[in-house]
Amino acid sequence: MNRQALLLIVLLAILGAVAAVALAGWQARSTPDTARMPVSDGPLRIVSLAPAVTETLFAIGAGELVVGRTEYCDFPSAARNLPTVGTTLTPNYEAIVRLKPTLIIGEATKDAPLEELNRIAPTRLLPWLTLDDVLAGIRETGRLSGHLPKAEAIAGEMGRRLKVPPPAHGPRVLLAMDGTPGQLKEVWFLRQNCIHGACLNAAGGRNAVDDEVVGVAPVLSLERVIALDPEIVLILAARTLSEDERRQIVEDWRGLPMLSAVRNSRVHVLDGREYYINGPRILELVDKLQLALRRE
Structure with a gap:
């Protein structure tokens, strides 16, 4: 699988390629009720199937309970020493079985093989998409791992900083995902109802796309982008870019000179895979967004 296709799968899993309502209905049918989760007599052995879950487990002090991770779980550095077990959508069942987990925790996605995983543990x-999802997920991860007080503290701080309304007079910002440099044909964007929308509001900006859900996929035609006419365009790249790639992405946007953001040189690029991992570190994005909004 090439890098672009793999990146797209990860982004769609995080941002919800299907409508949130449909996914919620699937979760209600397919996710075991928390109160009925079996309790192991021995020490917990947790396999994490999502980078945000891994980050959260270490942040709340439960890192010593984690025995396996996905190949994308690389934070904190201690997590890199753990065996990998594939991904959420394509887990390596044999590797998971060898780790003898007593609990598997991951993010709810439509095609996750829940039944097969439940046969193992x-x-x-x-x-783990919206702000409320993330806060509840952190608390539930704390409860499942026996580290609820620290989880409550982290979720409380995130809620305090991020549960704010869109600023009445903040700039209208298009939060875009990076595409292929030199090929700006459509724009994948970050919805207001995902945690990135909350981060933008906390940073002092308003999402130029304020619809809760736009179609099935979060994608805009260039005509729609022109109609929205954002004051600022912020491109969040899910990888580290070279300087040439950064320049090319900004240059691509200059092909839309009618946009206010382009005319006023307010198209900026932020790169880092951590921007797409909705764990406790997402608060760092607020600070980066604030700096970007102040740039002229």
Whole structure:
């Protein structure tokens, strides 16, 4: 699988390629009720199937309970020493079985193989898209791992910083995902109802696309972008870019000179895969967004 296709799968899993309502209905049918989760008599052995879950487990002090991770779980550095077990959508069942987990935790996605994972160990797939999802997921991860007080503290701080309304007079910002440099034909964007929309509001900006859900996929035609006419365009790249790639992305946007953001040189690029991992570190994005909004 090439890098672009793999990146697209990861982004769609995080941002919800299907409508949130449909996914919620699937979760209600397919995710075991928390109160009925079996309890192991021995020490917990947790396999994490999502980078945000891995980051959260270490942040709340439960890192020593984690025995396996996905190949994308690389934070904190201690997590890199753990065996990998594939991905959420394509887990390596043999590798998971060898680790003898007593609990598997991951993010709820439509095609996650919940039934197969449950045959190995009790599995909890948690919604992890909106701010409320993330806060509830952190608390539930704390409860499942026996580290609820620290989880409550982290979720409380995130809620305090991020549960703010869009600023009445903040600039209208298009939060865009990076595409292929030199090929700006459509724009994948970050919805207001995902945690990135909350981060933008906390940073002092308003999402130029304020619809809760736009179609099935978060994608805009260039005509729609022109009609929205954002004051600022911020491109969040899910990888580290070279300087040439950064320049090319900004240059691509200059092909839309009618946009206010382009005319006023307010098209900026932020790169880093951590921007797409909705764990406790997402608060760092607020600070980066604030700096970007102040740039002229």
